[in-house]
Amino acid sequence: MRAAYVTAPSADDPAGAVEVGDLDVPGPPDGWCRVDVRAGALNMHDVWTLRGVAGGPAGTPRVLGSDGAGVCDGRDVLVYPVLPVPGRTVGHTELLGDRGHGLLAEQAVVPAAGLVPKPAHLTWEEAAALPTAWLTAYRMLFTKARLRAGQSVLVQGAGGGVSTAVIALAKAAGASVAVTSRSAAKRERALRAGADAALRTDERVPEPVDVVIESVGPATFDHSTRSVGPGGTIVVCGASTGFTAPLHLARLFAREITVHGSTMGTREEFADLVGFVERHRLRPVIDRTAGLADVPALVRRMLGGDAFGKLCVTVR
Ligand SMILES: NC(=O)c1ccc[n+]([C@@H]2O[C@H](COP(=O)([O-])OP(=O)(O)OC[C@H]3O[C@@H](n4cnc5c(N)ncnc54)[C@H](OP(=O)(O)O)[C@@H]3O)[C@@H](O)[C@H]2O)c1
Structure with missing residues (x-):
């Protein structure tokens, strides 16, 4: 072969x-x-x-x-x-x-x-x-963050397989989605892919969000803790810019933020993901x-x- x-x-x-x-x-x-x-x-x-x-x-x-x-x-x-x-x-x-x-x-x-x-x-x-990127995104949004319609999601990085999957899945679930990107071209593409807002990397979010999807690492993690609102959730699946990131502890406890790690997903989540993609005709x-x-x-x-x-x- x-x-x-x-x-x-x-x-x-x-x-x-x-x-x-x-x-x-x-x-x-x-x-x-x-x-x-x-x-x-x-x-x-x-x-x-x-x-x-x-x-x-x-x-x-x-x-x-x-x-x-x-x-x-x-x-x-x-x-x-x-x-x-x-x-x-x-x-x-x-x-x-x-x-x-x-x-x-x-x-x-x-x-x-x-x-x-x-x-x-x-x-x-x-x-x-x-399989890999979308299953990762699916578990982060629905199993770890328990995303509900009407909630808001921030995705760090706009062009990766995980980020583009998050935009599609979260929008189909009735959430609003903001992305960050260093590239104006990618911010534009993210808006065309369905994101509601596209910010420069490290730009202040207009409103604190319910869920942050984090795979970039130290380059964005402090911004993630600044952007999540009280009771919000940060889900981490990657560390493209390094394995050690600052964690502002006062933000963590005062806002009662939850930080989850997430990796891939179960076979059941994979079958659920494929069913979700089919029902919502996602591409x-x-x-x-x-x-x-x-x-x-x-x-x-x-x-x-x-x-x-x-x-x-x-x-x-
Ligand atoms: N745990 C798991 O199960 C799992 C599964 C899949 C992937 N991952 C991990 O998730 C990460 C994303 O993977 P991927 O395949 O979706 O895409 P990728 O191509 O690695 O995504 C890169 C993203 O990171 C951003 N980025 C890179 N360097 C940056 C920097 N210095 N400052 C700010 N943003 C930066 C980029 O944003 P811009 O828009 O600014 O370029 C881009 O959107 C990787 O670390 C990968 O290993 C983990």
């Missing part, structure tokens, strides 16, 4: 560590099945794999990608991106591709229990854009689609920071 994979990770040149070529397809173990992959999508997690921070041992060819959609036994399906750990319901930290192969290949072997029917209104690439924002041979270029675009929405891969 033709695949985009990594054998020799590189901390300095992750895009250069992508190899594209033929690999053998392993047979599915009990409870797993083979999917003819039609499309996949990239995430920051793939960059961590290419840098040698995530995933299995160097020297072993490992297919990239935790996101994919394809055909299994004649059914059009989406693949739950998390590797199951029996009994674990929180901390979904291992993704497909962390042990064994991922999904950026013509065929993938995945747990059969994780397959969910593909919404018919989505293209293969749109479907493949959902992920796609920045760019390319073939397997162009995965290095997509990784470079992700690292360049100019993308707005998901970077998708047409497999066949």
Whole structure:
């Protein structure tokens, strides 16, 4: 099978560590099945794999990608991106591709229990854009922050897969959404994607918000604690600018702010997400689609920071 994979990770040149070529397809173990992959999508997690921070041992060819959609036994399906750990319901930290192969290949072997029917209104690439970023956004908004219609959400960063998913999901749930971005072009795109307001990074919010979705880290975390109102919630799923951020303790206790960590989601949340997307006819924002041979270029675009929405891969 033709695949985009990594054998020799590189901390300095992750895009250069992508190899594209033929690999053998392993047979599915009990409870797993083979999917003819039609499309996949990239995430920051793939960059961590290419840098040698995530995933299995160097020297072993490992297919990239935790996101994919394809055909299994004649059914059009989406693949739950998390590797199951029996009994674990929180901390979904291992993704497909962390042990064994991922999904950026013509065929993938995945747990059969994780397959969910593909919404018919989505293209293969749109479907493949959902699993990692949208599942993360769904759990943050609905499980962790318990978002209700009429509440307000602030999303730090405008162009990432998680941010664009949050805009769509929160709007569909009847919330108002503000985003921050360093880029005027991305603020404009966010408004077109459905956000009600787009602020410069660190700009004061007109009104304190109920929920802040935080994945940027130290560059925005103080602004997040300034922006959330009394009794509000900050949900953190990432730390793109570093792992240590200031926490203004007086704001935390005086306003009784709750801070949650969140990672990926359960299989049940994945099925709920896909049902929500189908009911509301939502479509992920796609920045760019390319073939397997162009995965290095997509990784470079992700690292360049100019993308707005998901970077998708047409497999066949
Ligand atoms: N825990 C989980 O389950 C999970 C799942 C998916 C992703 N993540 C994490 O979530 C984060 C977002 O991932 P992603 O794939 O959605 O998108 P991404 O492409 O990593 O998103 C980058 C966002 O961060 C903002 N940003 C980057 N550097 C910044 C800086 N110095 N100052 C202010 N803003 C900055 C950008 O905002 P601008 O609009 O200003 O450019 C952009 O919107 C990553 O850290 C990723 O690892 C975690």
